[in-house]
Amino acid sequence: MSDIGGNRLQFRDPARAAAMAEMLERLVREIGRDPVSVMHVCGSHEQAIARFGLRAIFPRQLEVIMGPGCPVCVTDMPEVDEAVALAEDGVRIATYGDMLRVPGTARSLADAQAAGAKIDVVYSVAQAAQLAAKLDEELVFFASGFETTAVATAALILSGPPANLSILSAHKYIPPVMEIVAEMPQTRVEGFLAAGHAATITGCAIFERFVERHGIPVVVAGFEPLDILAGLGKLLELIRDRRAEVANMYPRCVRREGNLRAQEVLWKVFRTVGGRWRGIAHVPNGNLRLRDEWSHFDARRRFKIDVSRLWEFAPPSLAQSCICGDIMAGIASPSACTLFNKECVPDNPVGACMVSSEGTCRIWHQYGGQLDLRDS
Numbered sequence: 233m234s235d236i237g238g239n240r241l242q243f244r245d246p247a248r249a250a251a252m253a254e255m256l257e258r259l260v261r262e263i264g265r266d267p268v269s270v271m272h273v274c275g276s277h278e279q280a281i282a283r284f285g286l287r288a289i290f291p292r293q294l295e296v297i298m299g300p301g302c303p304v305c306v307t308d309m310p311e312v313d314e315a316v317a318l319a320e321d322g323v324r325i326a327t328y329g330d331m332l333r334v335p336g337t338a339r340s341l342a343d344a345q346a347a348g349a350k351i352d353v354v355y356s357v358a359q360a361a362q363l364a365a366k367l368d369e370e371l372v373f374f375a376s377g378f379e380t381t382a383v384a385t386a387a388l389i390l391s392g393p394p395a396n397l398s399i400l401s402a403h404k405y406i407p408p409v410m411e412i413v414a415e416m417p418q419t420r421v422e423g424f425l426a427a428g429h430a431a432t433i434t435g436c437a438i439f440e441r442f443v444e445r446h447g448i449p450v451v452v453a454g455f456e457p458l459d460i461l462a463g464l465g466k467l468l469e470l471i472r473d474r475r476a477e478v479a480n481m482y483p484r485c486v487r488r489e490g491n492l493r494a495q496e497v498l499w500k501v502f503r504t505v506g507g508r509w510r511g512i513a514h515v516p517n518g519n520l521r522l523r524d525e526w527s528h529f530d531a532r533r534r535f536k537i538d539v540s541r542l543w544e545f546a547p548p549s550l551a552q553s554c555i556c557g558d559i560m561a562g563i564a565s566p567s568a569c570t571l572f573n574k575e576c577v578p579d580n581p582v583g584a585c586m587v588s589s590e591g592t593c594r595i596w597h598q599y600g601g602q603l604d605l606r607d608s
Contacts, residue, residue: 243456252461253289259468260291267295269420270467271562274301274427275590276455282599284457297562300409303377304330304588306509311402312336313539315374319349326352326360327374330588338542357388364397372531376402379433382520383494386501389526400531403520406430412513414446423467428454428482435490436480447476454482511557554583559592566593
């Protein structure tokens with residue numbers, strides 16, 4: 233809740249939520265299909281949907297799928313292997329806590345840490361820089377996240393970080409992977425709910441060409457319960473009316489053109505390159521890497537990283553049965569995985585979707601799956 237100019241903004245009003253739920257029911261009836269399938273591409277949306285039990289008030293005919301919106305989950309095994317190889321070579325690594333237990337080909341960073349590697353958990357790239365300033369050794373920041381955290385990494389590079397700090401970028405860029413999902417032959421997605429925080433950087437206009445190419449509407453939404461319900465309502469309206477448009481339902485934070493200064497910082501430091509997203513596919517222009525002029529801060533150029541030695545130690549595992557890729561592509565749900573909540577749990581994750589707090593499997597584990605209170 234907030235108070236602006238004496239007008240109270242409330243985003244968790246049960247009465248409004250009930251009215252919006254009725255609106256969703258009416259809209260899916262008017263669309264006349266079962267199910268109507270839409271996708272959000274943000275772990276924060278899935279967290280809010282699960283935390284507030286929103287699926288309990290969604291129409292039964294409405295299928296809200298979480299797509300590849302967890303940057304930790306889509307960090308590919310070779311990227312994890314690079315960090316593990318550096319750590320095993322004695323290089324100090326700093327990274328976010330979610331990255332520690334993401335499985336690589338043979339080991340995770342947590343495995344390397346247990347074997348004596350020097351690994352520090354930080355909450356921001358700025359904290360990594362502060363740590364580097366206190367050290368008399370090299371520190372590599374294993375950087376993950378989408379546009380929002382990539383801007384923070386870029387801003388630090390431009391500010392002149394300590395000379396002993398380098399970046400191992402696993403940053404990802406969301407718009408290209410939406411193209412991949414839209415083009416999958418088995419996709420059921422009729423509309424996308426785009427992440428409000430990423431759109432604060434990119435703006436909502438970035439989705440206009442996507443909508444023109446694929447004829448699929450995109451609605452930008454925030455993360456409070458009423459934000460999500462309003463975003464879904466607008467998306468269903470567009471689907472009902474067969475209008476392929478971009479709608480901004482998060483105007484208090486998102487502008488059409490986005491944050492131009494943040495975009496300038498981002499693209500001054502990073503360039504897009506193609507690369508594989510774990511479980512999804514090769515995503516053209518989906519990875520963010522440092523430009524050549526910042527190569528002196530690029531860990532891939534500062535160090536010789538040999539990951540091949542890890543491959544021979546890759547154990548036979550349950551990972552072949554993991555369906556994280558299908559889950560992130562919206563083709564399957566965690567409950568369809570034979571490992572979910574059995575062999576694969578947060579203390580012993582088989583797939584990346586169970587590692588991160590933004591992963592679908594982890595969220596479903598924490599909040600009890602696709603809860604529907606109407607059956608209680």
